[in-house]
Amino acid sequence: MSEFTHHIFVCCNQREPGHSRGCCDPAGSEALRNAFKTEVKNRNLGPCVRANSAGCLDQCELGPVVVIYPQAIWYGGVTVADVPRIIEETVIGGKILEDLRIPSEKLNAAKLDKPKAN
Numbered sequence: 243m244s245e246f247t248h249h250i251f252v253c254c255n256q257r258e259p260g261h262s263r264g265c266c267d268p269a270g271s272e273a274l275r276n277a278f279k280t281e282v283k284n285r286n287l288g289p290c291v292r293a294n295s296a297g298c299l300d301q302c303e304l305g306p307v308v309v310i311y312p313q314a315i316w317y318g319g320v321t322v323a324d325v326p327r328i329i330e331e332t333v334i335g336g337k338i339l340e341d342l343r344i345p346s347e348k349l350n351a352a353k354l355d356k357p358k359a360n
């Protein structure tokens with residue numbers, strides 16, 4: 243099985259209007275996921291890079307949220323207009339976009355106790 247150099251998970255979760263946590267794709271259009279898929283395809287990155295829709299990534303207050311693995315790069319407030327530079331600068335160029343990055347201390351997982359090693 244091949245390994246992707248970058249696996250982009252795009253939160254496409256929907257919640258009812260007025261939900262206290264909001265959601266990343268209130269219109270249910272998956273426009274952000276589709277923009278990533280188009281950009282990956284147009285740049286012929288398909289064999290190494292994949293973009294998938296994801297359910298809630300538990301960073302709802304910071305959405306729309308995207309996470310790129312295995313690098314574990316979290317971006318928040320992502321728009322369709324950001325997609326070309328995420329692909330160009332982060333995926334191809336290896337640069338973190340500081341204006342979009344969710345700092346690790348803001349991630350909800352950072353607030354949980356980490357499992358202890360045996």
Ligand code: FES
Pocket residue numbers: 253254255256264265266267297298299300301302303305306307
């Ligand atoms: S709804 Fe997108 S992270 Fe929760």
